[in-house]
Amino acid sequence: MSSISKEKITLKINGTEQQLEVEVWTSLLDLLREQLHLTGTKKGCDHGQCGACTLLLDGKRINSCLTLAVMHDGSEITTIEGIANGDELHPVQQAFIEHDAFQCGYCTPGQICSTIGLINEGKAKTLDDIRDLMSGNVCRCGAYSNIVKVVQEALERSEQA
C-alpha cells in the first residue's frame, strides 16, 4: 500500500466505542461507507452540496463528506443505523414512512438526521424557518412538502416535551 500515514482514533459510533486506525486522507463519510460498511450514510456529491451524508456528530448535524475522520478523535457519531431504538423506529423515522416523505430513499437518512439535528438546534420556529433550514438536504424526487410535514410534527413534539 501507499505510504500515506495512519492515525489511531477512537470514535463512539451509534453507542459503541471503536478503536480505529485511519489514513489521514480518509473522510468521515468514506470511513463509514467503505471501511465500516455503515452505508446508511449516503454519498451524493462529496462536496457538501447535497446533504445526503448528514449525520449527527456530538448531536449536531454535519456533512460527513466535508470532514476528515482523523479530526474527530473522541467524538460521538450517530448515523441513520443508530437512530432507531432496536426494532422500534424513532418517531421521525416513522413519520417519514407515514407522510411518504421520500421516494427513492437515497437522501432519506440525511433528511432524517437533519430533522433531528434541526430540532436539537432549536432555531426553527415557523414553516418558512423549516423550509430554509432543511434546504441543505436536496431531495431530487421532490418530496419536500411531505418532509416539511414530518419536521412540523417533530417540532410540535419537541415543544410539548
Next chain:
Amino acid sequence: MATDFIGKPKNRVDGRVKVTGKAQYTAEFHVPGLTHGVVISSAVAKGKISKIDTSKALALDGVLQVFTHENTPKQAWLDLSYKDMDAPPGSPFRPLQDNKIRFSMQPVALVVAETPELARYAAMLVEISYTEESFETKLIDNLDRNFAGKGWRAGYEPPKSRGDFKEAYEQAAVKLDVEYFHGAEHHNPMEMHASVVIYEEDGGLTIYDKTQGVKNSQHYVAMVFGISRSKIRVLSPFVGGAFGSALRPQYQLFLATLAALELKRPVKVELSRQQMFSFGHRPITIQRLMLGASADGTLTAIRHSAYSETSRFENYMENVVNWSGKMYKCENVEEVYKLVKLDMYTPLDMRAPGGATGVYALECAMDELAYALKMDPLQLRLKNYTDEDMSKGKPFSSKELLACYRQGAERFGWEKRNPEPRSMKEGHNYVGWGMATGIWDAMQVPARCQAVLSVDGKLKVSSATADIGTGTYTIMTQIAAETLGLPLENVEAKLGDSSMPFAFIEGGSTTAASVGTAVKYVCDKIAENLLKEAAKMENSPFCGADMEDVVFEDGTIRLKREPAVSVAITEIMRNRGLHSIKKKSTVVPNMLKQKSYARNTHSAVFAEVKVDEDLGTIKVTRVVSAVAGGRILNAKTAHSQILGGVVWGISMALEEDSFMDHNFGRFINHDLEKYHMAVNADINDIEVIFVKEEDKVVSPMGVKGLGEIGLVGVASAIGNAVYHATGRRVRNLPITPDKVM
C-alpha cells in the same frame, strides 16, 4: 382483516429499510478484496490523445492498473453489440477503444487501486496530452447543419402534418409567431452512477449496477464482452433516483466490467458528481410556434417546429412537436423536428422527454394567443377541446381532461382572476396566476412475472423490473395481496434481478400498467389453481364452482352466494399436500384493442407566482395539479409522484440550466452548488387532485402510469403566471430574475 388494497393510501412496503439505512444501493455492496476504480475524464471536447503516461500512478504501491485505450482489449466491433433497449439510431460510444476524443469529459482512463482514496490520488498522477481539434457545441450557431432524424427508436413518433397550414395561417384573423428556448438539463439523481462487478470463480459475473433495467445491463455486458447471458447476473434492488439517467447502461458499467475481467478481482466504479454531467442530458431545443385562430378563438392553424441537438455518433430523437397535433381540435397542423449534430455526448431521456419541453412551448404560446384574442386562457383550451387525437384520427381511450380543468380551476379559484397583467399586487410582490394543460402517453409493454405461494400462506412475486422511487415494490405487493386475498405482510415483492422474469426498462410511465398487469395475471393463475384444488377436497362446497362464483379475501376462498362458506388458502394447500404453487405469467398488450385508440394521460396545472418588484425574484407560492391518470393503484405513492413532478416543473421553470462554456465545449456548472435544482425553501403549497377516470383499453386494470404527467405543463403554467404578474413574456427557461427585470 380486509384484503382490498388497490387504490388505498398504503405506506411504501420498502419504507422501513429506507428510513433505517438498510436499503442497499449499488455502491454499497461490499465483497472481500473489493478494488476501487476512478475514471479520468477528458480535458478537451474534441481531438486525440497524443500521449498518456501512467507510470507515476502505477509506481504507487496499491495501484493495480490504469486502463487506457492503449491496453484495453478490443471488444465487440459491431455497433449492434453496443445497442441497449433505449439506444437511439447510430453508433453507441465505446469507452477506451481508440484515442479519439468525441466529447468533453469523455472517460479516457480508469485507475484501479486497493482503496478509493488511493485510486483518486493516482488518477491525478496520470499525465495525458491531447491534440485538440476545433469543435462545435452551440446549437444556435449550427442550425444550417440541421437534418431530419431517421430510424426507429422506442417511443419515438416522426412528426406528422395535416391539412394546409400555410393557407389557414394566412387566412387566420388572429396570428401568433413566437420562439421558445430552454437550456440543457441534467437528471442528477441523488445517487451517483456506480457499478460493482464481481468476477466469480467460474468466470461468471455478478454485477450490481445503478440501472432502470437489469435485463438491459445484462444484455449490454453479454453483447459487448461476448459472455453468455447465463453467466451474468445483474442486481439493482434499490435505485437512488434516475429519472432516465439509468435507462442506458452508462460507461461506469463498461469500465467496471472491463477491469473485473482483466484483473479477475471485484471492482467498484462510482462516478463523481462532476462526471454525472458527462453522459447525457435533456437537449436544448429552439422551438417556434405559429398559431392561427378565428376571432372567436377557434384554432385554425398550428405550426410547431423544433431544432434539437444530438451527438456526432447517435441521433437522439424525442417527441417534442407531436403534442401540438394531438392536444387541440385543429384541421391544419404542420410539425417539423430537426436535429443538429454537435461535439457532445448523446442527449438522454429525462423525465417526460420531449413532452416537458414541447408542451412547455405550446402551452405558453396558447397563453399568448389567449391574450391576443382577449380571451381567458382556460376558455381558449375549452373552445378547442377534442376527444379525438386528430394526428392519429383516433378517439382517446379516455380523457377526463374537462374534469381536470373544472376541478383544478375551482380548487385554485381561477374565476377570481383579473386577466390584466400587473393587476394583482401584495406588498412588494406582483402576483400572477397562470395555467396550462399537460399530456403524456399511456403505454403498456410486455412483462413477465413469477409468483410462488407457499403452504404457510406467504407469497413471493418477482419480476426483473425496477423501483426508482416510483413505488413498484408497493404496488406489486398491493395487487398480489388483493388478488389472492392475503394480508400485505404475507406478500413479498422482488425486483431488480436479471435472473427474474423479463421486464423492460422502467421508463415512459409504463411500469405500473405493464408489470402491474403481469402481477395480476400470475396471481389469477394461482387463484384458479387454488380453486381447482379446493374443489378436490372431500365434500368440497367449491365443487363445480367457477372463478366468477368465488372471492379471494381474508386469506380464504369464499362462495359469493353463500359468504359463510369459505376455506383458508393454507388449509387447501395442507389438505392437498401442496408445499407450494408456482406460476409464471407473460402479458402482452392487447394490440388489437389498443390500436383503435389514442392513449394518454392528461392534466390541468394552475400556478401562482409572486415576483418581487425590486429584485425580480420569483416564488411559486401555489400549484394545483389536477390529473386524469386512469386508475390509481396507491393514493399515497401516486400523490407523491405527482408532487415530485410538480417540483421538477418548478425547478425547470426557474432554476435548471446546464451551462455550456463553448470555449471549452463543457458544462461548467457541473456540481450541485452551481447547477441549481429546487430545494426545500423553493417549494410551497402543492395540491394534487386525481379526477376519476375509467379506461378499459390502456391496460387490463385501467392503469395509465404517473411518472411523467406530473411534470408536463408545470413550467408553462409558471411562465404564464410570471407574464400575468409582470407583463413580461419570458420565452427562455429558466426564468431567472435578470430576465423579468
